[in-house]
Amino acid sequence: MDVRQLRLFAIVVQPGNPSRAADMMMISPPEPARTIKCLEDRLGSMASEVP
Numbered sequence: 001m002d003v004r005q006l007r008l009f010a011i012v013v014q015p016g017n018p019s020r021a022a023d024m025m026m027i028s029p030p031e032p033a034r035t036i037k038c039l040e041d042r043l044g045s046m047a048s049e050v051p
Contacts, residue, residue, distance in 0.1 A: 008035045 008031070011021040018032035
């Protein structure tokens, strides 16, 4: 897990919109979904359900 992944997660959670997060970070739209999936795999839970 790196800082970029955590930053992307924080951006996705704030607006609740992976496409907006992709725009804000100037990356391709599928990247936020892949990053969230990777974090979920590493944490062993649904990262999007973390309060």
